[in-house]
Amino acid sequence: MSDEARFRVWRGDGGAGGLVEYAVEAHEGEVVLDVLHRLQATQAPDLAVRWNCKAGKCGSCSMEINGRPRLACMTRMSMLPPGEPVTVTPIRTFPVIRDLVCDVSENYLRARQIPSFTPAPQTRPGDFRMTQDDVRRPQEFRKCIECFLCNNVCHVTRDHEENRPHFAGPRYLMRVAELEMHPEDTADRRMIAQDAFGLGYCNITKCCTEVCPEHIRITDNALIPLKERVADRRYDPLVWLGRTIGLRPGLRRDTPVVPNTGF
Numbered sequence: 001m002s003d004e005a006r007f008r009v010w011r012g013d014g015g016a017g018g019l020v021e022y023a024v025e026a027h028e029g030e031v032v033l034d035v036l037h038r039l040q041a042t043q044a045p046d047l048a049v050r051w052n053c054k055a056g057k058c059g060s061c062s063m064e065i066n067g068r069p070r071l072a073c074m075t076r077m078s079m080l081p082p083g084e085p086v087t088v089t090p091i092r093t094f095p096v097i098r099d100l101v102c103d104v105s106e107n108y109l110r111a112r113q114i115p116s117f118t119p120a121p122q123t124r125p126g127d128f129r130m131t132q133d134d135v136r137r138p139q140e141f142r143k144c145i146e147c148f149l150c151n152n153v154c155h156v157t158r159d160h161e162e163n164r165p166h167f168a169g170p171r172y173l174m175r176v177a178e179l180e181m182h183p184e185d186t187a188d189r190r191m192i193a194q195d196a197f198g199l200g201y202c203n204i205t206k207c208c209t210e211v212c213p214e215h216i217r218i219t220d221n222a223l224i225p226l227k228e229r230v231a232d233r234r235y236d237p238l239v240w241l242g243r244t245i246g247l248r249p250g251l252r253r254d255t256p257v258v259p260n261t262g263f
Contacts, residue, residue, distance in 0.1 A: 001028045005035060005077065009047065010089040013098045021085065026077050032086065033061055033072035036100075041120045048099035056213055059147030062236065063100050064089045069149040069211045091152040104148050106164075111174045117179060118187035134183040141178040141222060142212040144171065150208035150218060156201045167198035170208035170218050177222035180229060193226055202227070 005026040008019045024039045033051055040047050052058040054073045061072040066080060066087050080086055096104035119128075151169035152158065176193045179185050193199040204227075206219045216222075 006085040007035065007039060007151050008085050008087045009036075009039070009044075009100070011044075011047070011099055012096070014096050017099075019089075030077050030079075031073055032065055032075045032077065032080075032088065035077065035086075036051055036072060036088070041158075048097070048101045050101045057145055059145035059213075062091050062102075062147045062152065068151050071147060071149075071213050074213055076173070089214055090248055091101060091148070093152040093154075093158045094148070107146070107151065107169070107171065110168045110197075111175070113168075114172060114175055115187050115189055116184065116194070117185055119184050121187050123184070128184055130183055133248065137181045137221065138178040141174050143216055144174065146171065147215060149211045149213065150174075151209045153211050154202075155205070155207065156198075156203075163198070163201060167201045168196075170202070170223065173197055173199055173202065173226060174216070174218055174222040177226040180226065188233070190226070190230045194230045194234075196221070199223075199227060199230060 002025050004023050007024055009022060011017055011020045022043055024035055024037055024043065026035050026038075033049075033054060035116050036047070036049050037221045040049070049061070049072075051061040051073065053060070056071055056074040062069065062209070063072055064070070065072065065075050069091060072088075077086075088100065090096050090100045090102050094106070097103050148169075148171060154167075154169055156167050157164045157169060169205050173193060176189050176197065179187070180189055180193075202223055204219050204224060208218045208223075209216070209220070212218060
């Protein structure tokens, strides 16, 4: 069974562009990416769409569908209002290369700025002994597929472009939190998170959590605990005393984890 769907697709490049309406066949059970592929095959062979796995695990097909940041491969046509046009635009926070493809390279530049996993110097391969309880917190963050929908929807940069040089966004603040919570890591990245990555700009509105296709509790399990650790590092009187007399900084205080119920 097939129906005719109306798609309003943004066409253009970094200079200019606009919405172009198409009538395209849509079959029962299809996702938005299926219909975009049919549109490429039948009417718009030059339509630029980034995709790879079509299974919700590569994060490539990020776009805004009816104004909401989504993965095109995970958005079924049946989820959208029947009989109404489907508006498809590129994710808004990043520069457009062409049509639905954006330049997200600034995210990878941020990734390279994070100090990598740093075990104790005396640790040798095979020395790690960790229980599941040890790894349960950073393990959740490893589910990230780097679709950058969280960075796209964050109003700190989405609505205030002047903040972009100073704010790494939820994805890479979450990466800092992941390493901070690793039981075998010894580096202290808390001041990097605050001073270089702009953790203080985040006002925990949870918009990043709401759009995460992997249902990671970014705000509750990464950003808020990271803010608490930064506060401990900067304002805890015992840590201040340790810094003053030259002791190694890094007093850690664990915070309760909010169970991930998004599976």
